[in-house]
Amino acid sequence: MKNVPLDTVDHVDRAVLPIGTDYPPGHVLDWHQHRRAQFLYGATGVMVVDTAQGTWTVPPERAVLIPAATQHRVRMVGVSTRSLYIEPDVVPWWPASCTVVDVPPLLRELLASAVEFEADYALSGRDGCIATLLLHEIAARTPLPFHVAIPSSGDLTELCRAYLAAPDVAVTNAQWADRSAMSERAFTRRFRSETGESPAVWRARARLLAAVPLLGTASVSAVAGRLGYASPAAFTAAFTRAFGLPPSRFAATHHGGERGPTRRLLHTA
Incomplete structure (x- = not known):
């Protein structure tokens, strides 16, 4: 159908x-x-x-x-x-x-x-x-591993959704803590309890996820620059470390892609 x-x-x-x-x-x-x-x-x-x-x-x-x-x-x-x-x-x-x-x-x-x-x-x-x-x-x-957790608290949810829509490498923990009217230490502790990650680690992963749609229409170099990486090589290393494949594998001109061996994690009972 x-x-x-x-x-x-x-x-x-x-x-x-x-x-x-x-x-x-x-x-x-x-x-x-x-x-x-x-x-x-x-x-x-x-x-x-x-x-x-x-x-x-x-x-x-x-x-x-x-x-x-x-x-x-x-x-x-x-x-x-x-x-x-x-x-x-x-x-x-x-x-x-x-x-x-x-x-x-x-x-x-x-x-x-x-x-x-x-x-x-x-x-x-x-x-x-x-x-x-x-x-x-x-x-x-x-x-x-193509996901990030979203906090359950409304104010943290708003911060994270906004960041996913427009990732900004210049954002700091201190800025997020200030927007939440908390100390940086208290904010970090609360964020980690709701997501399992520190705010900085979460933002780094969110930026990499944001790269995936961009790679369909822009070069690896252009995406690296747009997301604030020091160089295409730094972006490629971070992307490969997070997802197991280089960003070039997700470019619009690439079809198929390398796939490693499959392990059965979802199974019929």
Whole structure:
């Protein structure tokens, strides 16, 4: 199914509903939730998925697993999606929070085939086998570290959301503490308790995540300069250390990308 609203087929008695959707550049799916779990794959472009708990950046040819009934927002940068909407009781191993994963060639081809199904596709034969194999392939994926946590407190949430929208290397802990009417020490302690990271470490990671959409339209050197890195080499080293691949792998001109061995972390029970 392509460009079919989920609510028109959600009632169909199929554990897995595949839907492909094309979005205009810069499109935002505002806050919403699904009754089913969602496997959201970006065949092209970059997606940024927000929940109350965090922000997940989904590079090209990656996907995000979204738990059922999770309130979320998706910002699209030149994205054509292939989604699977899955009955929660058939995937008890689904992660409890959003998770970004790699999408290797086999899974990619299965998704491309599945979005051609009718909503009431036959469970016996080829279509049903593809739907079953899709779940096995998803269960074998390894989570990727393309996310930052969002604090639960309103004032800290506001600081972090604003920084994600416009990362600024010049921002300091002292400035954030002052805006929160706290001492720097108290602010840092509170921030760490809500995110698991110091403010400085959090900001450094947020800047790297912000680089992923930018790399689709700008060179590594340009992105490094825009985000305040001393040199492209410094940016490349930090990006590679955080995500396991150099930023050149996420450029618009690069297709595929190197993938390391897959470890089974999501598993069927």
